[in-house]
Amino acid sequence: MIEIKNFSLFIDEKKILNNLNLTLKTKQKIALLGQSGSGKSLLARAILGLLPQNAITSGEIQSNQKFGVILQNPASCFDGIFTLKEHFLETLKAHHLETLSSDKWGLEEVGLKKEILDSYPFELSGGMLQRAMIALSICIKPDFIIADEMTSDLDCLGVWQISNLLLNLQNKMGFGMLFITHDLFLAHKMAEEIIILHNGEIIEQGNRDEIFKTPKHTKTKELLFENERLLNTPWGDFRGNFA
Known part of the structure; x- marks a missing residue:
């Protein structure tokens, strides 16, 4: 289990994350969804203990998990x-x-x-x-895998193959997963619970289907509305066919 309590993060005196409270349970599949600059990746780095030297934090993150990490742009993650x-x-x-x-x-x-x-x-x-x-x-x-925008450098077929692969491994091995993305399709496909991050704050959290069908926060509604043409097409409403 990962416990995040009253956690705030500043980089060069700029507030990036504001008073986050969050519990990530073992074997849980969670998608952290938000636009670029919302603080998603820095939250992941905070959980992993990999913040830059100029970071200032308050609150606490407690965890006894062994983490696996999957990042975007894999070519930059290997030493040639x-x-x-x-x-x-x-x-x-x-x-x-x-x-x-x-x-x-x-x-x-x-x-x-x-x-x-x-x-x-x-x-x-x-x-x-x-x-x-x-x-x-x-x-x-x-015990837990953090996947940060792991499909951003792949084509559509690659995204589908890699996301299916990770889901199959999670079902087989039982690790928890925090899937960080700005992609609504992937968030719905990969997770059972959705967390919406906006300007460093958690604005909505809950069951995947409930959030997609009846979002409560204005920003969540805007995020879904922006993608309505992708979700609701002449061939049907894809929201019922992600998983």
Whole structure:
């Protein structure tokens, strides 16, 4: 469980997050939805303990979870001078799992062959690197995975494949998931609960279907209205067909 209590964040004296109170339960699938600049990614970094040096915080974040992390733009998350095998070995060493055999590194689960371990990041496509990052996240047997805009660099087919892959892994392994996105389709597909963040504040939180059907906050209504043409089409209302 992750407990966030009265948490505020300032960067260079600018308030980014304002008095957040939030509980993320183990095995729960949550989507953090908000426009660019709402504070989504910095909240994720705060949970992971990876805030920049110029950050000032108040309140507290309590957690005893082991985290896996999946980020956007996977090419920038790998060091080009090391093979994938070296990345896996370094990750496992950091979690005291050096003895874990390579057949348990999660490659097969994400649709990659073992031979890919000898490849350098620049030799692989964005989709393959994203799968490798997912494998890196699950090989440590996480309690919770934070996925921050993980599909932003993929085409439509890649988005569908990778999101399905992560959902299948979550169902199989039972880890909790915080899925950070600005995409309404993905938020509805990936989560059971939705949290709407606007200007650093939680403006709405609750069951996915209830929020999409009967939003309460004005900004939530605006966010849904902006995407109404995508959701309600001549072929039907896609809101009932996300999951």
